[in-house]
Amino acid sequence: MDAALRELSYAQAIQEAMAIAMDMDERVFLMGEDIGVYGGAFQVTGDLVERYGTDRVIDTPISELGGAGVAVGAAVTGMRPIFEFQFSDFATLGMEQIVNQAAKMRFMLGGEVSVPVVMRFPAGSGTGAAAQHSQSLEAWLGHVPGLKVIQPATPHDAKGMLLAAVADPDPVMIFEHKLLYKMKGHVPEGHYTVPIGKAEIRREGRDLTIVATSIMVQKALDAAAALEGEGIDIEVVDLRTIRPIDRQTVIDSVKKTSRLLCVYEAVKTLGIGAEVSAMVAESEAFDYLDAPIVRLGGAETPIPYNPDLEKATVPQVPDIITAARDLVKGVR
């Protein structure tokens, strides 16, 4: 294989980013539950503790609230912590420190401090872990001014966006879909960053814009490939950041294709799909629309255990194909 096209898994890409960040800056350290010798619940930290020692790869007690607060306090006083929540669902236990402290401290103190903390959240369904270990809560945090919230969808972006997050002076929340951890893709060697706040057009097309996040980007690309044979030409926008959202890329794409489908795993209502839809409806792109905006999101239910029920809870490729085809053919 060409060395220039070296492939890593999404998990390996994150691990490499954390190692590079620690090599570049002695203030960077890792905190979280079972991230040391265990290697993290999803083996993302892996053997980093052997390379960087227990002073920089710190196993915390099972104390999400306290742990998040310690990370915030360390960040405010000169360190650059990367805090891993074992599952994104456990953000609920640390919410006070994330929402009331990390997000607001700079503002409340009139700009006298910055809070350069990175928090990582393994998220999403598909692992049979049922209702308390499978949620997609990114929109909760996306609602909070002061936070930046990102959802890298590829190994390349997972590394580049984590390195951008570590360099960022403000709190950055990274939602990593657990089913992406084993996804392989091209990851350049060494240090590079992928900017926070910039969406990426993954596939250009004329007939329909699909705005997707996280694991739904690949599903949207699969759906687009399947519809190519039917003469339907789909543009796929990987949103990548939900706060601050890249308004212009989405609006420009919809102006080009005149149709919008939002695809995301989180519960459909009151989520990122509503935001993207409203953003387009409020913009000049509204006049270009040839069809109603459609959202495909998670069902209005907790994530069930049974694998068939679990799959039925979130959009799958056939759902996207049907919705896209109907939209382009004017069925809806």
Add this chain to the structure above:
Amino acid sequence: MAGASKAAVVDSRANLPFVYRQYSPEQLREVLHKMYLIRRFEEGAEECYTRGLIHGTMHLSIGQEASAMGICMPLAADDQITSTHRGHGHCIAKGAEVSRMFAEFFGKTTGYCKGRGGSMHIADVAKGNLGANGIVAGGIPIAVGAALSSKMMKTGKVVVSFFGDGANNEGAFHEALNMAAIWKLPVIFVCENNGYGMSTSTARSTAVKNIAERAAAYSMPGIIVNGNIFSEVAEASFKAVERARAGEGPTLIESKTYRHRGHSKSDRNRYRTKEEIEDWMANRDPITLFETELRDFGFIDDQGIQAIRDAVAKEIADGIEFAKASPAPEIATLQNYVYTEQA
């Protein structure tokens, strides 16, 4: 002061309480000055609120001045604190200027938080005060994080986390104390137990008789002090600071005290008796206790006390004038400081 009487003071210090042996007469008179400054600041803020010059709400620490001053006495300038919703006294004790505090309460750009924080988020980062906090126990894990920074960066800083009795039943308190203990961090947990979490007494809210007993669960010393006696508080803090600086880990200090005023401006004082409040005010006022000691031990005379009171009155009046005269933020700056401005 005449040479002879000064020598007499020094000679007699060996039998006096801790602070009279540890600190100079000048330093102790400055403590009295600061205690008055806290008291008059709170009274000034209350008056401005009553007159409609300050909006929102505030939580006054009148009656808890010895606790704030005693804990901060042994701290170095670059040591850090996290504070609480009842944090005006901590802020002054750590070195803040009352003019910029008043300006913050008036919502002015010259305030410590440029008018964005108000009473509940008053901070003075340059002096090591990482901020008051509107969330009970919210500052405790942050203090532990600051102590982790101190240890990792080898700065030698000690961090004090102030909180009230109400915080001892929050999960954040327990999680933070545990982490500070297992990592032996240079942090001091200071519970200012004024008897009531809003309206609920510690007897009704807390399973242990003394909050200091919680320390046993986290293998750290738990010290109880009379929070209205400056020397007792300062001595406990001094030992805890020494322990923290030596790398021996955290201490929990329970400073038993009392707030003369209600919880906040909405308090109708239905949960405690008039007699109880009057007893604390008449017989256990921390400023009266300290001032009497200073006078009895010959560190100050009536003239000196009056000079302090006069100076404080002027500082407060000047501070309020500064706040009134300061500019309000432009509406166009509303979104400043949400994120760090990047070039």
